[in-house]
Amino acid sequence: MSRLDETWADRPGWWGFLTTVDHKRIAARYIVTVVAMLFLAGMLALDMRLQLSAANGTRMGPQLYDESFSLHGSTMLFLVSVPVMEAMGIWLVPLMLGARNLAFPRLTAFSYWLYLGGVLMLWVPHALGITPDLGWFEYPPLSGPGYAPGHRADIWAQMITFTEVAALSASVNIAATILKMRPPGMTLARMPFFLWAMLIASLMTIFALPAVMLVTSMLIADRLVSTQFFTPAGGGDVLLFQHLFWFFGHPEVYIIFVPAVGFVSAIVEAFSRRPLFGHIAMVLSLLSISVLAFGLWVHHMFAVGLPRLGNDFYTAASMVIALPAGIQIFCWIATIGSGRPRFATPMLWVVGFIATFVIGGLSGVMVASAPLDLQLTDTYFVVAHFHYVLVGGAMFPLFGAFCYWYPKATGRMMSERWGIIAFVLIVGGFNLGFFPMHILGLEGMPRRVYTYGPEMGWDGLNLLATIGSTVSVLGGLVLVANALLSYWRGAPAGADPWGGPTLEWAAPSPPPPYNFEHTPVVTGVAPLWEHDDLPVMTGLKDDAREVLVTSVLDAIPLYRQHSPAPSIWPLLCALAVSAMFVGSIFTAWAILWGMVPIAVGLILWFWPVRGRATSGPLRARGQ
Amino acid sequence: MYFSPAALLLALTACEKEARVIAADQPQTSPRGPQDPRAAAYENNAYQVSQGGRYFSWYGCGRCHASGSRGDLASAGARRDLPHLYASIAHGHTSGARIPPEQIWQLAGYIRSLPRIDPARRKRQDRDLRGEPQGPTWTGALR
Numbered sequence A: 001m002s003r004l005d006e007t008w009a010d011r012p013g014w015w016g017f018l019t020t021v022d023h024k025r026i027a028a029r030y031i032v033t034v035v036a037m038l039f040l041a042g043m044l045a046l047d048m049r050l051q052l053s054a055a056n057g058t059r060m061g062p063q064l065y066d067e068s069f070s071l072h073g074s075t076m077l078f079l080v081s082v083p084v085m086e087a088m089g090i091w092l093v094p095l096m097l098g099a100r101n102l103a104f105p106r107l108t109a110f111s112y113w114l115y116l117g118g119v120l121m122l123w124v125p126h127a128l129g130i131t132p133d134l135g136w137f138e139y140p141p142l143s144g145p146g147y148a149p150g151h152r153a154d155i156w157a158q159m160i161t162f163t164e165v166a167a168l169s170a171s172v173n174i175a176a177t178i179l180k181m182r183p184p185g186m187t188l189a190r191m192p193f194f195l196w197a198m199l200i201a202s203l204m205t206i207f208a209l210p211a212v213m214l215v216t217s218m219l220i221a222d223r224l225v226s227t228q229f230f231t232p233a234g235g236g237d238v239l240l241f242q243h244l245f246w247f248f249g250h251p252e253v254y255i256i257f258v259p260a261v262g263f264v265s266a267i268v269e270a271f272s273r274r275p276l277f278g279h280i281a282m283v284l285s286l287l288s289i290s291v292l293a294f295g296l297w298v299h300h301m302f303a304v305g306l307p308r309l310g311n312d313f314y315t316a317a318s319m320v321i322a323l324p325a326g327i328q329i330f331c332w333i334a335t336i337g338s339g340r341p342r343f344a345t346p347m348l349w350v351v352g353f354i355a356t357f358v359i360g361g362l363s364g365v366m367v368a369s370a371p372l373d374l375q376l377t378d379t380y381f382v383v384a385h386f387h388y389v390l391v392g393g394a395m396f397p398l399f400g401a402f403c404y405w406y407p408k409a410t411g412r413m414m415s416e417r418w419g420i421i422a423f424v425l426i427v428g429g430f431n432l433g434f435f436p437m438h439i440l441g442l443e444g445m446p447r448r449v450y451t452y453g454p455e456m457g458w459d460g461l462n463l464l465a466t467i468g469s470t471v472s473v474l475g476g477l478v479l480v481a482n483a484l485l486s487y488w489r490g491a492p493a494g495a496d497p498w499g500g501p502t503l504e505w506a507a508p509s510p511p512p513p514y515n516f517e518h519t520p521v522v523t524g525v526a527p528l529w530e531h532d533d534l535p536v537m538t539g540l541k542d543d544a545r546e547v548l549v550t551s552v553l554d555a556i557p558l559y560r561q562h563s564p565a566p567s568i569w570p571l572l573c574a575l576a577v578s579a580m581f582v583g584s585i586f587t588a589w590a591i592l593w594g595m596v597p598i599a600v601g602l603i604l605w606f607w608p609v610r611g612r613a614t615s616g617p618l619r620a621r622g623q
Numbered sequence B: 001m002y003f004s005p006a007a008l009l010l011a012l013t014a015c016e017k018e019a020r021v022i023a024a025d026q027p028q029t030s031p032r033g034p035q036d037p038r039a040a041a042y043e044n045n046a047y048q049v050s051q052g053g054r055y056f057s058w059y060g061c062g063r064c065h066a067s068g069s070r071g072d073l074a075s076a077g078a079r080r081d082l083p084h085l086y087a088s089i090a091h092g093h094t095s096g097a098r099i100p101p102e103q104i105w106q107l108a109g110y111i112r113s114l115p116r117i118d119p120a121r122r123k124r125q126d127r128d129l130r131g132e133p134q135g136p137t138w139t140g141a142l143r
């Protein structure tokens, strides 16, 4: 026991902080950073709402408003929603697998440092007064060299590069862990739904993100070395940008939403106290969403004047996705209806999610229809729609997940009373604030305007929107305060406060650095509900960092794998990569010379510390 | 006039080159002499320079001063300071009298920036602006 502790512990102090490869510590870092970002971007949103609360507002001018919504949107999507889902995966996947760590522990650290680089890339220039001001997608020619002087657009594009490299590393890590490190007995068929969701989201990330990295790199090339990808006069094509961007952009909303589906399913299962209704149908609908999601991107481009047939096809495809989404909703309702549901805060969030997300889904089907979209595009109807799906469909499940797993992460219970207050404020305030925006959109209020005249008659609903938003931001503060106070004052939680079905509840709360004393052996999808005493497997060393590698389909133990120890190289390599990314805003030579430190860093990171194997498939040749 | 506090704040905090104040933040008069401090505010600011570039094509300057042509102004931008350039736009051209002072400042700032711009980049920027009106003619959207 104490030997395991010694083997897996980090060094104390700063050195331990900088070198750790513990997935729980890194995930906690992610979450804290995300909460800070959520706070800042939320304050920006409130500022915009104050500006819009009455006609002819004078709080902001057009430039400041442009900067505010660009920063708000970019932060919320690239620095909050995507990374927070990765963070939850990084924290939860090994625990749910009964594993000691992720497959590539140092890569986890590298992901976080690069994500932090992305945060700084956007917010440090903002503090210096240089804020990207072209929205969360920066279309050329507006973002091209002729119309976007200075470095604002470059900063945005390079922020994307940072966060996408981070997201790709995290996804590879999570996918490899789920495929190769499941405990004995956890065949694919017995894999909990949340792990399916994380696996599918990671694979989607791996397929979708290269498109946006490509397109922002092309934009940077256009701006830095005068290539002509996006200038028609030079034989380029501005629509190429939109196609590549939305080929990433649409799957991205599912990269955010699919893990949220995983949270909801986990919570519904635990609090209905029965296995998920239609587990297989749920997995299949998730798989079909993940495929369909790559065939919808043109619905973001209905207004650019594509051929009719194209528009019709993408209208139909977009509506098809309502089917698998509907199956999921019905499966959750059936699980709740046929179980013995207990409405603790995590479950309340699920109810809030279902109600809100269904509204967002319905307005989604409306804008998926090309003729209607031509009316509604770039109005507040769209603002209402995407906040309903992003906040209702991703943030509410996230808050539910936060309340659900908080006791596991900290060993303390959150206050149920303040949890309910936060829930009512956030969900009530959100619906109060954002529902009127549908009407404003139908009345023609355009999106991204910094003010409007009194003769438009939009004041009342806008004031309501501001009041609602304020209430929900207050609720957010209550939620965070509850989490902070409960960290010290909460009642001790014990290992399994909710009676959960999956393996993470078998670990102590908070889990020790090595997570589980022994590797669990699994006989069903809800292992903790099947045995009073979880069967375990022994055989992993306790005086060396070892993890178990199993086969992809049937999780048959294959070999014991050495798990890399803490190292400073992920941080140093991330610094080298950051220097290259930042430098390449100013000169193309940074790419060439920046490679040198990165290469040195990677060589030292991967410097072999063990002799070659003398037996098995990896043995050195000639032995 | 609610722009001024924002403008002041920006001027204090932002790098001079990147600041972007939509409203006129400088007195709207012609230069007070060769040492006028407004010169730096125009010629070193990316936004002002790019506005100047846009007016350059709108006012049709490119017809005689296209980049690479005999009338290319890059060398003038290197030789002359901004107040000089201001004077030759305002008084050396018949149309100059019709251009508002702020735009002349921006045009002159643009010309001052020309010798500093890499020729490939200048060509690239011109391509982006090809769909803008060129002097009195506008040929419609690019196809």
Ligand code: HEM
Pocket: A042, A045, A046, A048, A049, A069, A070, A072, A073, A074, A076, A077, A080, A081, A134, A135, A136, A137, A383, A387, A390, A391, A395, A446, A447, A448, A449, A469, A472, A473
């Ligand atoms: C209570 C919380 C929130 C409030 C009050 C709020 C408010 C706003 C406002 C006023 C705008 C500008 C609308 C316009 O002028 O076009 C906006 C845009 C946006 N928001 Fe939010 N928002 C909130 C939360 C979120 C969250 C959680 C996300 C994502 C997860 C998000 C994503 C976006 C995006 C992507 C845009 C579009 C930016 C652009 O036009 O480029 N928002 N929001």
Ligand SMILES: [Cu+2]
Pocket: A249, A250, A253, A296, A297, A299, A300
């Ligand atoms: Cu979409």
